Each structure stands twice: as C-alpha cells, then as structure tokens.
Amino acid sequence: MRKVFIIVTIAVLALFVAAMAFAGGIVVGRMTTSTAATPIIVTAEPLPPDSEATPAPTTGDQGDAGTATEGNFDYAILTEVLNLIESDFYGEIPDPHTLAYGAIQGMLNTLDDPYTSFMDPNVARVVNEDATGQFEGIGAYVRMREDGYLEVASPMPGQPAEAAGVRAGDLILTVDDVNIVGMGLYEAINLIRGPAGSEVTLEIAREGEPELLYFTIVRARVEIPVVEYEMLEDNVAYIHLLDFDATAMTLVQEALQELLAENPRALIFDLRSNPGGYLNQAIGVADLFLGQGVVLIERDSEGGERTFRSYDGDLGEDIPMVVLINGGSASASEIVAGALQDRGRAVLIGDPSFGKGSVQLPYNLSDGSQLRVTIARWYTPNDTAIHGEGLSPDIEAPFPADTPEGEDPQIQRALDYILQGE
Numbered sequence: 001m002r003k004v005f006i007i008v009t010i011a012v013l014a015l016f017v018a019a020m021a022f023a024g025g026i027v028v029g030r031m032t033t034s035t036a037a038t039p040i041i042v043t044a045e046p047l048p049p050d051s052e053a054t055p056a057p058t059t060g061d062q063g064d065a066g067t068a069t070e071g072n073f074d075y076a077i078l079t080e081v082l083n084l085i086e087s088d089f090y091g092e093i094p095d096p097h098t099l100a101y102g103a104i105q106g107m108l109n110t111l112d113d114p115y116t117s118f119m120d121p122n123v124a125r126v127v128n129e130d131a132t133g134q135f136e137g138i139g140a141y142v143r144m145r146e147d148g149y150l151e152v153a154s155p156m157p158g159q160p161a162e163a164a165g166v167r168a169g170d171l172i173l174t175v176d177d178v179n180i181v182g183m184g185l186y187e188a189i190n191l192i193r194g195p196a197g198s199e200v201t202l203e204i205a206r207e208g209e210p211e212l213l214y215f216t217i218v219r220a221r222v223e224i225p226v227v228e229y230e231m232l233e234d235n236v237a238y239i240h241l242l243d244f245d246a247t248a249m250t251l252v253q254e255a256l257q258e259l260l261a262e263n264p265r266a267l268i269f270d271l272r273s274n275p276g277g278y279l280n281q282a283i284g285v286a287d288l289f290l291g292q293g294v295v296l297i298e299r300d301s302e303g304g305e306r307t308f309r310s311y312d313g314d315l316g317e318d319i320p321m322v323v324l325i326n327g328g329s330a331s332a333s334e335i336v337a338g339a340l341q342d343r344g345r346a347v348l349i350g351d352p353s354f355g356k357g358s359v360q361l362p363y364n365l366s367d368g369s370q371l372r373v374t375i376a377r378w379y380t381p382n383d384t385a386i387h388g389e390g391l392s393p394d395i396e397a398p399f400p401a402d403t404p405e406g407e408d409p410q411i412q413r414a415l416d417y418i419l420q421g422e
Contacts, residue, residue: 121368244277249284276331330354355390
C-alpha cells in the first residue's frame with residue numbers, strides 16, 4: 001500500500017509541475033508560434049472546470065519544510081493530505097490518475113474562470129476530433145440529460161444513425177451491452193464512436209414504444225456540417241455558420257463563391273447559436289467581408305495588446321449583408337459580428353449575444369490530457385468589451401417559443417429589412 005501511495009504522490013506532483021510549467025511558458029509559446037500553428041480557442045461553452053496557472057516554484061528557500069511562501073505552491077500540505085488519505089481513508093483509494101485529475105480540477109475551481117479548463121485524455125480526444133470537422137461514428141447529435149440518460153438530439157441527415165432508424169428523442173441505454181446511464185457525456189460518446197466499417201449495437205428506449213429497441217449500426221466517416229447555404233426568396237443569399245472549427249473560413253468562402261455566382265441582391269449571414277471555435281478562423285471569416293482595418297483588439301493580463309486586422313481583396317467585401325445573432329452566439333461569433341457591426345459593414349438582427357470575450361490557449365499534456373488557459377480578453381474595433389455584456393443587435397427581433405414549426409421570424413425580419421430598408 002505504501003508503494004501505491006508513493007506513486008500517487010509522484011503522479012499528482014508531476015501534473016502540478018506540468019500545469020505550472022505550461023502556465024509559465026505562455027508568453028514564449030505565443031511569441032514563437034503562429035495562431036495557425038497553435039490554434040487559440042475562443043469557445044462559449046465552459047468545458048469541465050479544472051487546473052490553475054500558478055507561478056512555478058523557485059529553486060531557493062521555500063520556507064519551513066517546503067511549506068508555502070509567497071509565489072510558491074504548498075507541496076507540503078498536499079503531501080500531508082495524501083498521507084492522511086492513505087493511512088485513514090475507509091474505502092477504496094482511486095488510481096493515481098484519478099487522484100491527480102481530481103487535484104487539478106480542485107485547483108482550477110479556485111480561479112473563478114469556467115473557461116480555464118482541464119480535459120482528461122478521453123474528453124480531449126473527442127473535442128480535438130470534433131475540431132477537425134470530421135469523425136468516425138454513427139452521425140448523430142446527442143446530449144446528456146440531467147437524469148443521466150443520453151438523448152439523441154437529432155440524427156445527421158444521410159448518416160448511419162438516420163438510415164438505421166434512430167430518431168430524435170431516443171434514449172441510448174447501452175452501447176455494445178455496456179450500460180451508459182449515468183456515464184459522462186464524453187465517455188459515452190467515446191464508446192459510440194469507432195472505426196468506419198465497424199458495428200455498434202445500441203439499446204434504445206423510445207417514447208410510445210412498450211419495449212426496448214435494438215439497432216446495429218455500421219459506423220462511417222462523418223463530416224460535421226459547419227456551413228449551410230442556399231438562395232432564399234427575392235434573390236437573397238443565406239449562409240448559416242454553425243461552428244468556427246478548423247474548416248470554417250474555407251467553407252464560408254466556398255459557399256460565398258457559389259452564391260455570388262447567382263448575383264444575389266444581399267446576404268443574410270446567420271451566426272445564431274454558434275458557440276465559437278478557433279480565433280484564426282474568426283479573423284479569417286471576418287476578413288472575407290471586410291476591407292482594410294481592425295477586426296479585434298486582444299489584451300492580456302500584463303497589459304500587452306495585440307491588434308488583428310483584415311485586408312482588402314476578398315470576395316465578400318461588397319455585397320450588402322445582415323447578420324443574425326441570438327443568446328447562443330458566442331465568442332468567435334461575437335468577434336465576427338462585433339467587427340462587422342463596428343465597421344458599419346452589417347446590421348445585426350435578433351437577440352443580444354452570449355457575452356464571452358476571453359481567449360483560451362490549449363496545451364496538450366504528456367498523458368493525452370489537455371489544459372486550456374484563459375490568456376486574454378478581446379475587444380471590438382471600437383474598443384468595446386464583450387465579456388459579460390454581449391452584443392446588442394441593431395434591430396431586436398425575438399424568436400417566440402410558440403413559433404410554428406417551419407417558420408423563422410428572425411430570418412423574416414432580415415428579409416424585410418433587406419427589401420424595405422427598415
């Protein structure tokens with residue numbers, strides 16, 4: 001048992017040192033790598049709360065028996081707690097990684113910042129895979145309910161889940177006979193995903209069905225829909241950007257090329273419920289519609305300032321446009337919408353945005369886990385802070401909860417503005 005405890009202690013301390021070393025290396029990392037090489041995350045959804053950016057311990061005097069002094073982490077009290085757990089705890093002590101991750105999460109909880117976050121390797125793998133815009137699995141959006149059931153939010157059109165007969169509202173109970181009720185969201189997703197061509201069997205409870213249903217689905221390579229576009233009535237182009245993943249700028253540019261070939265009178269750019277993504281993609285998307293000028297001002301905790309700019313010569317700079325936002329438009333969405341609004345390039349229509357104006361830099365740790373550290377706040381070209389405030393639309397247009405299916409009052413308001421000018 002003593003050997004187990006020593007391993008646990010070393011594992012916990014090693015992860016603390018790793019977390020602090022990465023925190024100390026932020027400035028160097030940002031000076032020596034480009035945004036494209038080290039993607040900066042600007043996403044609205046807080047990931048699991050976690051680890052801290054404390055200063056690295058000094059090599060000199062650390063006080064009595066290694067206890068905390070100003071600027072030093074108190075390793076002694078951590079060791080004391082672990083000793084007491086090892087000697088007195090009535091029950092099974094978790095494995096070293098679980099203890100270490102718990103310590104990191106506790107440390108991050110003291111920061112009062114839900115966006116500085118730690119992800120274990122399984123979660124990091126799923127999140128990183130999603131950011132590429134494609135994965136191998138069944139092709140369905142899912143969410144974890146408060147009661148611990150994994151619910152299918154909607155199958156993706158044309159993907160294996162839909163073809164097999166899985167429906168929105170289905171509750172997935174087991175995956176290949178493994179009970180996932182009460183399991184973490186990303187743990188469950190990790191079981192459902194797998195190599196293209198392999199099979200997975202889901203046990204499903206469906207409202208109105210007296211017996212459980214079983215679906216054996218052949219996994220496939222799935223591309224996450226990031227951009228949807230079409231020509232609307234009265235020769236108005238429409239682009240809906242759902243996420244600022246690594247492909248966002250390229251996909252918006254391709255959609256623009258196709259739509260502009262039809263000579264539309266105006267464009268509706270829909271950023272509603274877009275939670276954010278990579279900073280470089282936000283700057284790139286904004287640049288598609290803006291000429292020379294400021295897109296974003298970024299300020300770090302030490303007062304450093306960095307300005308991101310757009311440049312002339314992109315294909316979307318001249319078309320009249322309206323941008324749709326709502327309470328789910330966050331972070332990277334607010335960067336783009338805020339720049340277009342401040343620069344007088346577009347009118348914003350809809351509801352106030354989410355109000356997330358901080359920037360996270362991700363660090364991939366040695367065991368496959370990931371630490372995301374809030375490194376800066378961003379401001380619109382007119383130097384307006386968005387964090388905690390959000391963007392106010394130029395024209396407020398609510399989306400009533402009782403809106404009939406198939407109708408969209410916010411798109412209709414945008415069409416009215418384009419056609420009538422008010």
